[in-house]
Amino acid sequence: MQGRASPDVPGIAAATVFAIASQIIGAAFLYLILRVDGGWQVVGLLALLGLGFYLLERLPWIADYALASFARVPLVAMITAAVIVLAFPFFVGSNTYILHLLIVAELYAVLALALNFQLGSANIPNFATGASYGIGAYVSALLAINFGVSFWLTLPVAALAATLFGFIIGIPSMRTRDTYLALVTIAFGVVVQQLLNNFSWTGGPNGLVGIPAPSLFGHSFADPLVIFGWKLPSQANFYYLSAALVVVAIVTAHRLHGSRIGLAWNALRADEIAAKAQGINVAWFKVLAFAVDAFLAAFAGTIYAFYVSYISPDNFTFLVSVTIMTMVIVGGMDNIFGVIVGAFLLTILPEKLRAFADYRLLFFGVVIIGFLMIRPQGLFPQRMRRYGGEP
Amino acid sequence: MSALLKVENLTMRFGGLVALNDVSLSIDKGAVLAVIGPNGAGKSTLFNVVTGVYRPTSGRVTFDGAEITDRPSYEVVDRGIARTFQSSRLFSDLSVLDNVIIGMHTRTRTGVLTALFRPGASRREMAACVEKAETLLKLGSGDLFEQRYRPAGTLAQADRRRLEIARALASQPKLLLLDEPSVGMDDMETDALVADITRLRVQNPALSVILIEHDMRVVEAFPQHVTCIDYGSKIAEGDFAAVRAEPRVQEAYLGKAVAHA
Incomplete structure (x- = not known):
């Protein structure tokens, strides 16, 4: 089927232009929405975004064309993305508030990608991602404060501790399904938060204060970042660190999705009994999804703890888990790009709607429902695997 | 020659309902056994017990020299039993190709660490799976191969049955259990x-x-071994002519079916 040249397959030049231009437009849009303040400007940008999604829904060939272009020139697409991510803080400049928003959005993107292994790939409604996030944050913070362990060492330790937690909630959860499974994970999430609130060694409701900033090659992350004479605020350190973590999460998600494991998870999602009949060890693959979710969430937790240098149980409530779940559903289940867009949108939107004061949350809800009405399968729904075949 | 699959005195109760009552049967390597019987006779339950979906109340299942009673499904499939379902259970939101590749689950090995740190090995394994799956799709009747990128849920009924068989064959089984493939x-x-x-x-x-x-x-096309089940009990076995001649079989089942056929 290789020979059949359909008119939609873009040539190299067209694909290159498209891959670069579309990403720059996307970045410009993100920059604009981060910069604007007035309520009407935000509404205008949201309307523009809604129009974009409406066109995507109405004209499916746009998405096909975009994917074909990116597949045609993957290297160009990746380099463009890398340049945009690296250059973004230079445009933001000294606005630490925008940098802060970006860091939080990046961490949420990692959390949403983590949950996506369960909710998106395997349809396991896990409401305990917030708890894994918290365990990661607390383990690394406690190690750093009490034993002076370096940030870089706490990263893997916290991740392993949270993975263990993932196994612990995964195994009893295997006895339940659907709604009941959701209830079990809610209970776990609440229990973890209550424990953090009541133990004395976790600082109780006061949390942990004075988590030291990490350093790399003698450069403390609390200091401003100076690159080629450009001085970026200290948040830029964490911006790049979180961006690196997002890349790790994307690579992890991409590799698992494309392997036999991603297929087994998808099989579970579609029909558990049929999955069993194909020889899939259903219980093991569910537990595995819990473990991978916890592992990545703990990374995000560690970076968060060292970034804000102060954590308390309030940072890891049930509401956090619900937010992460909404990001996956709005962005698009089992679609890596969609999940990231969902995370950014749902992190930035509530902040930008501050102009609406008391009506902020109401408006937020209306916007999300509106987007879901335009794109019922999520902003970027899952795509079929192609295995290098025709697009 | 010893039997490939041997089911001995299998009983399956669901509360007060006896779905299978002391059923024994066996099948040799390379043979075809047709199991007939009215709706609700316990035929599908038999498949479910053999493949480890249900644990039998009593009785023994041996396959290829090993006892598989009470063994989990994934082990049964790994040992070489594949099945299809009466109401086809495809992974409807996945492509036809993916359905077949998932059928190879027990014949592939990539774990999380391999997938993450040796992506080349994982990709090669998938590429080999794609090739095998495409061969399987080309083999059967119908044009499943041409439809390989379609979501399985959008296939026509006959293609769904064919895809289920292709998916079952993907696990390279020694024994294939087909649950009403012609529905x-x-x-x-x-x-x-x-x-x-x-x-x-x-x-x-x-x-x-x-x-x-x-x-x-x-059934007529594979007449050597036929077993008839009614109300959970085996009421006849032998070749098709003998089973058909059995008065109890005619009474239970064939009387009506033959008139329609």
Whole structure:
């Protein structure tokens, strides 16, 4: 089927232009929405975004064309993305508030990608991602404060501790399904938060204060970042660190999705009994999804703890888990790009709607429902695997 | 020659309901066994017990020299039993190709660490799976290969049955359990199905097939071994002519079915 040249397959030049231009437009849009303040400007940008999604829904060939272009020139697409991510803080400049928003959005993107292994790939409604996030944050913070362990060492330790937690909630959860499974994970999430609130060694409701900033090659992350004479605020350190973590999460998600494991998870999602009949060890693959979710969430937790240098149980409530779940559903289940867009949108939107004061949350809800009405399968729904075949 | 699959005195109770009552049967390597009986007789329950979906109340199942009673499904599939379902259970939101590749789950090995740190090995494994799956899709009747990128849920009924068989074959089974494969097929498609099964046996003479069927045209095509189940009990076995002649079978089942066929 290789020979059949359909008119939609873009040539190299067209694909290159498209891959670069579309990403720059996307970045410009993100920059604009981060910069604007007035309520009407935000509404205008949201309307523009809604129009974009409406066109995507109405004209499916746009998405096909975009994917074909990116597949045609993957290297160009990746380099463009890398340049945009690296250059973004230079445009933001000294606005630490925008940098802060970006860091939080990046961490949420990692959390949403983590949950996506369960909710998106395997349809396991896990409401305990917030708890894994918290365990990661607390383990690394406690190690750093009490034993002076370096940030870089706490990263893997916290991740392993949270993975263990993932196994612990995964195994009893295997006895339940659907709604009941959701209830079990809610209970776990609440229990973890209550424990953090009541133990004395976790600082109780006061949390942990004075988590030291990490350093790399003698450069403390609390200091401003100076690159080629450009001085970026200290948040830029964490911006790049979180961006690196997002890349790790994307690579992890991409590799698992494309392997036999991603297929087994998808099989579970579609029909558990049929999955069993194909020889899939259903219980093991569910537990595995819990473990991978916890592992990545703990990374995000560690970076968060060292970034804000102060954590308390309030940072890891049930509401956090619900937010992460909404990001996956709005962005698009089992679609890596969609999940990231969902995370950014749902992190930035509530902040930008501050102009609406008391009506902020109401408006937020209306916007999300509106987007879901335009794109019922999520902003970027899952795509079929192609295995290098025709697009 | 010892039997490939041996079911001994199998009883399955669901509360007060006896779905299978002291059923014994066996099938040799390379043979086809047709299991017939009215709706609700316990035929599908038999498949579910053999494949480890249900744990039998009592009785023994041995396959290929090992006892598999109470063993989990994934182990049963790994040992070489594949099945299809009466109401086809495809992974409807995945492509036709993906459905077949998932069928190879027990024949592939990539774990999380391999997938993450040796992506090349993982990719090569998938590429090999794609190639094998495409071969399997080309083999059967119908044009599944041309439809390989379609979501399985959008296939026509006959194609769904064919895809289920292709998916089951993907696990390279020694024993294939087909649960009413001809449901929803017209006469021509049923003939193609019989031809498919015949061809499979020629290509792989060691493959054994247990067939649950209502369509006597299919049973007639494989008449050597037929077992009839009614109300959970085996009421007849032998070749098709002998089973058909059995008064209890006619009373339970064939009387009506033959009149319609």
